[in-house]
Amino acid sequence: MRGLSQRVKALKPSATVAVNAKALELRRQGVDLVAMTAGEPDFDTPQHVKDAALRAMQAGKTKYAPPAGIPELREAISAKFKRENGLEIPPEQTVVTVGGKQALFNLFQAILDPGDEVIVIGPYWVSYPEMVRFAQGTPVEVLTGPESGFVPDPEEIERKITSRTKALVLNSPGNPTGAVYPPEVIRAIAELANKHDFYLVSDEIYEHLIYEGEHFSPAHVAPERTITVNGAAKAYAMTGWRIGYAGGPKDVIKGIIDVSSQSTTSPDTIAQWAMVEALTNTEASGRFIAMAREAYRKRRDLIVKGLNDIGLTTPMVNGAFYVLSDTSRIDPDENKAALRMLEEAKVAVVPGTDFAAPHHVRFSYATSEANIQKALERLAELLKVG
Ligand SMILES: Cc1ncc(COP(=O)(O)O)c(C=O)c1O
Incomplete structure (x- = not known):
């Protein structure tokens, strides 16, 4: 019917x-x-990035790319994690996606079974709970307010953890709050992931837009459990190019790649070459x-x-x-x-x-x-x- x-x-x-x-x-x-x-x-988008896309087109880099992304970009992402975040994530533990959004979407498809719980800290980006539900998971809210500057209390988070808790989503700096969590709060939440053995999804798409304070990646504290998601859109004004990426545990990254291979095949090849330029021409x-x-x-x-x-x-x-x-x-x-x-x-x-x-x-x-x-x-x- x-x-x-x-x-x-x-x-x-x-x-x-x-x-x-x-x-x-x-x-x-x-x-x-x-x-x-x-x-x-x-x-x-900066001119040097556009020029790289033109060069890629003219050089005939117009074919399908591997589902995990072109090797040159995975190398550049691994180097970026090291240079900017101090993280050791080898290229084979990275994946290029159609925006940060697809990395998150595929990730929830890859890790959730029906009824698995994912803690989301509100006010949150609207797509987190919807993506979790679409993967048959259950979003569990921890709400914050203006009185704490929209920064969560790790003890309140711990009270929401159950035997079904599969993951927690962190987004600092955050949409829609603009909040930047202090490193000690991120550290405390990452320690909860280690203690209770769940995944940390760290959406770091706004990492370069911090006006006071510093960016801290929870993967420093929980490297086996953190999937770090990022992308071209906000840092390099490349929203329309649709390039994102993730780095993390080998099996989870493979899960993301497998979902891509049966849906999008790979992100746009030309846009991937533009992203290589954005990540490697660090001066411009x-x-x-x-x-x-x-x-x-x-x-x-x-x-x-x-x-x-x-x-x-x-x-x-x-x-x-x-x-x-x-x-x-x-x-x-x-x-x-x-x-x-x-x-x-x-x-x-x-x-x-x-x-x-x-x-x-x-x-x-x-x-x-x-x-x-x-x-x-x-x-x-x-x-x-x-
Ligand atoms: C918090 C957050 N994460 C991820 C994304 C996804 O960005 P994109 O798919 O353009 O890389 C956005 C876009 O608005 C966002 O606000």
Whole structure:
């Protein structure tokens, strides 16, 4: 009999879709909208990376790649783990994927059996619990709030561990919170993984966007249990190239590769050569990252101060390009608040509902200072009107 599977029927399309659809409709009508919804850098991909892709095409590097990725890129990823994170992960324990997203998706398919539990720390990126459910696992939430700067308490995490706990997802710097966990918190959580024998999924996609504090990889503490996920998108402004990667235990990496081999075969070969350039031309890439980081830092300072000044409580956070702001003063229901912001102030944001962030909306500040200023002025006006 025809019909969709239960699994797909249960898949929740993101709440961002509703606001985005409305925003697009307003744009089509010619409305001057400030969009602060996008989870992507507003910078273009660096020229040296584009040039590498052109060279790859011209050299005929246009064929299928191995499911694990081209050897040159796996070498570059292994060297990156060593250079930037101090981790010893040999090339054969790495895999190249279609964005960090596919690394995570395949990983949950590879490690979860029905009913296995995965601890997710909220507010979280919406895809974690959905990917876990799609792999027939059960997400178990540990919630954090602005009072702790959205940093979890390892003791609270330990109370959620059961005999079914298969994995825990760490995301520092985090989406949608912008929180950077102190190394001692990451260390304590990694020690829990060792003590209770579960996997740590460390999504480090925003590692280069830290304004205060330092990045610490839990793989230092739990090397046999940590799968470190990263990608090209946020660090090198390469969202559309769809290149991500993971490094970790041999059997888990093989599981990820096996899922790829029966689904995508391999990521785009040309984009892989572009990523080799991004990872190995450390001078040019380093200059780009430093420029982008400085721009985001200024924007973060502007938006956090600006939102607090107009009465929308927003904790200062140190990473990624997001802030969560308490919009109860606009409407206690964050969906209604986001809709008022869109319709009355013409500022598009993402309501916190699906991130497990009630009363909050997410602002992405991957947009110009002029846009941020404009959004702040419009919201000040909205709050005045009441
Ligand atoms: C926390 C987090 N992880 C992973 C990703 C996936 O990025 P990509 O698949 O573009 O590499 C994103 C993208 O928004 C993200 O916010």
